[in-house]
Amino acid sequence: MLMVHDLVKKFGTMTAVDHVDFTLNPGEILGLIGQNGAGKTTTFRMILNFIEPDQGQIRWQGQPFTQAQYNQLGYLPEERGLFPKMTVMDQISYFAELRGMKRATIRAEVPRWLDRFAVKAKPTDKIRDLSKGNAQKIQLIATLIHHPKLIILDEPFSGLDPVNVSLLREGMLDMKREGAAIIYSDHNMTNVEQVSDQLVMLRQGEMVLNGTVDQVRQQFGRIKVYVETTLPQEQLAAIPGVVRITPRRHDLELTLADEAVGREVFKLVTAQGYLPEFSQQPPTLEEIFKLKAGADHE
Template identity: 45%
Template sequence: MALVIQEVTKRYQNFVAVDNLSFTIEKGEIFGLIGQNGAGKTTTFRMILDLQETTAGTISWNGESIHAIDRDLLGYLPEERGIFPTMTVEDQLYFFGELRGRKKKELKEDVNYWIERFELEEKRKAKAETLSKGNQQKVQLIASFIHKPEFLILDEPFSGLDPVNKDLLKEAILFLKENGTTILFSSHQMENVEELCDHLCLLKRGVSLFSGSLLDLKKQYGKTKLTVRTDMAIEELTALPGVKDVTIGKEQYTLTLEDESYAKGIFDIVSKGDYIEKFSLDYLSLDEIFKDKVGGGNV
């Protein structure tokens, strides 16, 4: 176990931002912390970083209190971005690396590697204020891990990135994981959490609604999402046993079932014992589960 949060509470006078929170992150894994705005994610990050005291509970890294560890073991990309506007891309990365304990000559290889990997070679000598929002974000992301932290917190790292740069970032996150970095990240884009994380914690108003593996969370709901391509009318599908809801997609229907036991009977009816072009039963997506757990609203 790398990071252990045990029964942590953060109270501000009469407001409880985090309420008796516990979860564990294993060394070298990517762990997702998800929830609506105001759920307590940023407060949790700040307590892990020792920027705020816990009201109750403990946080430890490799069995040692978070208060006692070398701060250079940690990296952090905050949701509120902030880089020096008049400093060049290259100087920016050297500055943050040296600030976190590495010497300039030690940084050269890594600075060059990440500038090239993030397609910033032509912007190496450009001032940050002249960069696009996406390129500014790439610079700040590199700055968060250029010192090679053991534990990295990424708060909304995909915000504002186009699909190409999102893929660059995902590849970088997986590269860091493969090289031993333990990563905790938050994103409102559930497909990114689903793609990258094996384990996660779902927060609502400071309380953990679930902590564990993504597969275990999906198994709580079962395989209740049925996609089918058929000539049957929506009224006929809605009337089938065990069907709670039917939505129309492009040349197909998605049925929400009461539970997966109804799927076989529906298959027999829809296929009529013959070939059927599409009949697929699956778990709900993390996005669908998230909306159900937190009750919809602004995610």
């Protein structure tokens, strides 16, 4: 279990991380979200002991990290760092040996990992000859090949096409099923909703959201209604508490001042009988992100 308690980090007069708390259990994925400069990477670097916190505690399995425990950790930095003149095999071996793996074991496992992430490269290919996406997958393999117990991924989906995003998501879920605790940052809220067991949102270093995705969404109430109706928008807009109506391809999206307004909307649209669609939901994680980040960061 990873425990981060009351973490504070200042750089001069700027507070980069301000009293951050969360716990991550084995077999869980935590999405760390926030606008650029919110404190995500600084939090990662403190967990990794690259920089020391000014206040707070970081515990792994109830104890401070030891050097041996750091070998149980896999880290994918935001700034990718591969050696272009190395071959794929030598590059992965270099990082894996630093984590204590034997060269014979690495060489036996590399082909399976290349296939697992659909890397379009041979073990003998040079890193410099790979596409950006394939190079990124090589670094991910180097992060995961030693089967770490704690995995930290800083913007792992950045620059990947939808097919490779899906491969990476499945890789994360595979490691979760193996019992790894995974913490990662992302700006794509769809990814966060699909893979995260819990999330933490930082704004200017402070925690503004913490909980499971469902818990976070439910905090804001079921203020979104999606309805397919032939009623004029003017009639719907006249209902007190309907804040905004947004036409979509096949239906309308209504934003409500309060979820109780949904009852009045339902009464009106069902008065004509059959209704193809009516769904009342909390706002999406992306909408919540924009709300909590503030208009300046949309």
